[in-house]
């Protein structure tokens with residue numbers, strides 16, 4: 001029997017659901033029940049009747065699924081799948097910032113560990129960061145961990161002082177203006193879609209600054225037939241699948257997240273077979289982190 005069929009059989013036997021982030025390998029995306037961005041997937045998972053969630057993504061995403069579905073077993077198929085950006089900020093760093101800026105609200109991008117979420121006032125995604133910051137009563141906002149997303153938010157909100165943490169995503173931070181200009185020259189009719197984790201020089205010159213789910217929606221409804229994409233190259237698998245008549249070009253050489261690509265289809269199979277690499281979080285962390293996520297949902 002093929003590994004895809006074995007996964008299907010085990011999934012049924014275990015009453016499990018497989019979630020895959022948009023940046024996962026194509027064959028992993030193809031065995032998933034849902035493909036999307038991290039929060040979208042965690043919300044989907046909490047709404048299913050499945051007892052087990054297999055999260056093909058990186059650790060903070062599986063943790064978010066656990067925070068939103070504490071009664072379910074959440075498995076991370078490859079335990080080495082971490083996010084370097086999420087690891088750039090620790091709970092100790094947040095406590096130091098709290099002391100330094102006592103009047104500020106502390107906003108954490110969902111790309112943070114559960115322990116960091118438990119220390120902050122509120123979470124945000126790349127899609128709702130502007131709205132979250134706008135709705136907060138505080139004038140000063142400490143925004144972590146991504147300095148580029150913090151910059152993008154600061155250009156979109158009025159009357160707020162954004163204090164950026166100096167973290168970054170090594171995949172998105174590597175996009176360059178010269179690559180944007182070159183791609184635009186080669187494909188003059190293409191729309192440029194950039195993720196807000198890309199550097200200021202790129203987002204300032206993009207036609208649209210969008211989250212991954214925003215790019216998926218935009219590509220479907222846009223009349224353009226060609227797009228230059230500044231995000232992890234894995235997203236193009238879904239973009240091409242859902243838009244067969246349209247072309248998607250990378251900005252410069254395709255950029256991949258090694259941490260996202262570490263999970264293989266064999267890892268998914270083994271995780272389901274042996275029920276291995278369960279996410280365990282203590283109750284207090286779950287409650288506090290959930291609070292920061294729920295506040296975000298309330299605000300937006």
Ligand code: SF4
Nearest residue numbers: 058083084169171257
């Ligand atoms: S793409 Fe960037 S933010 Fe996403 S997991 Fe990889 S390093 Fe982390």
